[in-house]
Amino acid sequence: MKDLELARGITRRQRFLRDRTLLLMTLPAVVLLLVFNYVPLLGNVVAFQEYDPYGAGITGSPFVGTYNFERLFLDNRFWEVLVNTLVIFFTQLVLFFPLPIALALLLNSVLNDRVRAWVQGIIYLPHFFSWVLVVTVFQQMLGGAGLIAQQLRERGIGGFDLMTDPGFFKFLLTAQSVWKDAGWGVIVFLAALAAVNSELYEAAAVDGAGRWRRMWHVTLPALRPVIALLLVLRVGSALNLDFEQILLQRDQVGPGAAEVLDTYIWWTGVRTGDFGYATAAGIFKGVFSVLMVLLANKVAHMLGEQGVYSKR
Amino acid sequence: MTAVLMDPQGVRETPLQRIDRTGRRPVWEEEPTRIGQGLKGVSLVAICLVVLGPLWVVLVTSLSDKKTITEAGGLVVWPGTITFEAYEALLSGGAVTRAALVSVGLTVVGTLFSMAVSVLCAYGLSRGNSFGHRPLLMLLMVTMFFGAGLIPTYLLVTGIGLQDSYWSMILPSAISVFNILVLRAFFMGTAPELIESARIDGAGEWRILLTIVMPLSRAVVAVISLFYAVGYWSQWFNAMLYIQDSDKYPLQMILRQLVLQHQVPPGAMGQAVSSGALSSLAVQMAVMILALIPVAVMSPFVQKHFRKGMLIGAVKG
Known part of the structure; x- marks a missing residue:
């Protein structure tokens, strides 16, 4: 498909400009998914932290390796x-x-x-x-x-x-x-x-x-x-x-x-x-x-x- | 059931309708025995009773006056004196009225929001060779297989300050990728020639979507809207997690407090109950009926569209 269009002389830039309205339409859904699905996916690092909800948060809490998993499996x-x-x-x-x-x-x-x-x-x-x-x-x-x-x-x-x-x-x-x-x-x-x-x-x-x-x-x-x-x-x-x-x-x-x-x-x-x-x-x-x-x-x-x- | 998929070809007959269903028995099939027919009838009636019986008791009790309820010893199976006192008490202001309004508001705003986002995204991805549509599709589908988990989502929602905001009951689960894919499949199947000619005539994407694609996809848009609406109306979990302010509780939260936790939210029942004129049982039942009415009204519409052939089992014939 891509080759065909390149052959027709349409560059990526031109395709982007042509489809910019379509891309704009997908934007709200993409933003929602990034914020509420992908960011929390990264939030799973909490499993490797001594997480402090009231102070440091995700960025500041110390990493403790697999400590939480050890506690889990020994529980x-x-x-x-x-x-x-x-x-x-x-x-x-x-x-x-x-x-x-x-x-x-x-x-x-x-x-x-x-x-x-x-x-x-x-x-x-x-x-x-x-x-x-x-x-x-x-x-x-x-x-x-x-x-x-x-x-x-x-x-x-x-x-x-x-x-x-x-x-x-x-x-x-x-x-x-x-x-x-x-x-x-x-x-x-x-x-x-x-x-x-x-x-x-x-x-x-x-x-x-x-x-x-x-x-x-x-x-x-x-x-x-x-x-x-x-x-x-x-x-x-x-x-x-x-x-x-x-x-x-x-x-x-x-x-x-x-x-x-x-x-x-x-x-x-x-x-x-x-x-x-x-x-x-x-x-x-x-x-x-x-x-x-x-x-x-x-x-x-x-x-x-x-x-x-x-x-x- | 995730295995149920929509038919992307648009509205068409279901296999059920293609078969001769005029009630005639094929010639090769043996006549049923009396006992067999009887058993079948009895089991069908029993199944329907199991579904409707409890709802009947709830409805009748909600409409009974205090005397009838006392005489019946609690739940009322056979209606005595019918009264709308419980509903009047609940809907004349107070916590239940408020919660019902919150639920209605959430359902309306949430459904409009979800549909707007879903339809736009589905249409934006419906052109087979548009720029970047393949990676975007991947981005959508990955979320169907990898959920982020409860705790990270909770930390995010509270972290961005959505606690005690109505948006915490809308945004985290606003769109279903499955619904977007269904819409997209329908949009791709709608009259590509029409769209092509409109484009040649100089119509922009917005115009094509609003004047050609949407009117042609009315049925699927209706069904998906109803699905979203039922979801918002039934929502309890997000409210339980994120809403502490009881003024912002939706109806499901109040229903749970009232029937399962035996707590009476302040001001929920009005004067009539506290003064003893109204049975608290009737009030419980009335709240259940309030929670039930919208979905009971919506259900036949959803089913009608299914029967029209929008829903096809993901079954190879």
């Missing part, structure tokens, strides 16, 4: 939090992931257009709710003063409160995620289902395959690439649980069950002021996430799927 609390994060992640993965697929299969089998559109309209709705709203809805249903506790109390059973039960917390989080996003997750699978060539079903039916065998041999293979892709993405963001959702309930449930890596970073940094330590934990999280994506993608390739990026 039992950090490893507990990491394990807790992964436990919550796997609970969510196992219990949440199959639901949108099942819902999509169910919806796809509904022939009546209007019924389907209505059901879709309803199950997509909670996706647009804020986490604050979702958690408050759950509080009013499952909390100590909620609907179910109230019904039980009338029947003489007291003490029901799922919202503050540490042992139940990971299932509570899953239930909230399902309520909010399982419906929305259907969209991808519905699109994949709609793309299946219906002649395949017809041929299978003519060959005597029943409803379930058609699902097993036609539908599921068609969904496989999507499932693999979403699984890879999901595993890659294993440490990115819904931060707001957990932080909102951290006080009620207690940091024993509700502390995950993100809330831990927030707590040690913003709340207790140990910014170097918290930033080190943040860097660990970033590196760990990248490794998870690479690993998940590798597994997807080994299973013969494409994953996020393809093998060259």
